[in-house]
Amino acid sequence: MEKDYKVKVENVTKEYDLFKTQSEKLRSFFSVSKKRVPHFWSLMGISLTIQPGETLGLIGVNGSGKSTLSNIISGIIPQTTGYVDVRGDTSIVAIHAGLRNNLTGRENIRLKSLMQGMTNEQIDEMMPDIIAFADIGDFVDQPVKSYSSGMRSRLGFAIAVHINPDILIIDEALSVGDDTFYQKCVDKITEFKQEGKTIIFVSHSLKQIEMLCDKVAWINYGELKMVGETKTVTNKYREFTKWFKQLSKKEKHAFETERKSIQKNFSIKNYQKQITEEMQSQHPEEKDIHSKIHKLFYGSVISEKMSVWNQLLTWAVLLVVIFFCLVNVSGYSVGHVLSDPSLIMHPSNILRLPGIK
Secondary structure, X not given: OHHHOOEEEEEEEEEEEOOOOHHHHHHHHOOOOOOXXXXXEEEEEEEXXXXXXXEEEEEOOOOOOHHHHHHHHHOOOOOOEEXXXXXXXXXXXXXXXXXXXXXXXXXXXXXXXXXXXXXXXXXXXXXXHHHHHHOOHHHHHOEHHHOOHHHHHHHHHHHHHHOOOOEEEEEXXXXXXXXXXXXXXXXXXXXXXXXXXXXXXXXXOHHHHHHHOOEEEEEEOOEEEEEEEHHHHHHHHHHHHHHHHOOOHHHXXXXXXXXXXXXXXXXXXXXXXXXXXXXXXXXXXXXXXHHHHHHHHHOOOOOOOOOXXXXXXXXXXXXXXXXXXXXXXXXXXXXXXHHOHHHHHOOOOOOEOOOOO
């Protein structure tokens, strides 16, 4: 039943502003820039449900939004709109996620474990098993920035599976390891499946997907193209890739340009209107559908820009700081300046206190 789901995403979108400079990003955060910044919709209304103990595969061409969706589910980044409900602790394994470059492998193990709520005693007990599983030798005491992609993947996977998460998310982490480590990972994933763990598996390898996954979601340029039984979806995806490979270079470029144009010009207002109309047709007796859809879209969203009240508060604090700086430079007390603000424009070399002439 749907109420027993482990992960549910509903009408999830993700917009990225394409800033050219850090100053543009800062101005946008404070909402003081009038310049229209180009944007790109990595996800355009994704809805799917993952049941407890299910292994879901995410497939799609590069740039389709697979990693974006897995990062939203794991809580690394927020969605722009939509509802996300994750019932349990998540642990994500990705080549470039979750490891601090300036810390050693051993320090990263402790940091990530502490962030998952483990005690130092539990970490000390678990540490030898993680190090043995990662099998990176003396590099465990070297900064992670010196690791190869394969070593990072080994360490990340070893940490993730040993902190015993409810939901394990694997994002292309098996694509860089050697055959020995790959088999070790597959054995561990199989063990997790037998224990009834929920797994989200992102990969370009359809053989890995077919071997490990119960269900597959095909994300195609930000849209959920298809979700269903593994064999059915992978066969349709193979048909698509075969068709794409047969296109000429010019035709491939035209197709990709068209799809990216759709992602750039996606309208969240039109999408919200579409969902509202669908809901009204399904439940004509319900009232105030519009407000319910608005709450579904934005009720659990964390804004990535400052609200109007926060902007006002920031400006107020800034003005107070500037005022006290000017008072300090003027040589007069706050009381003198408040009684005669023009004193700020005429600094004194002698500090004048109230009641003292």
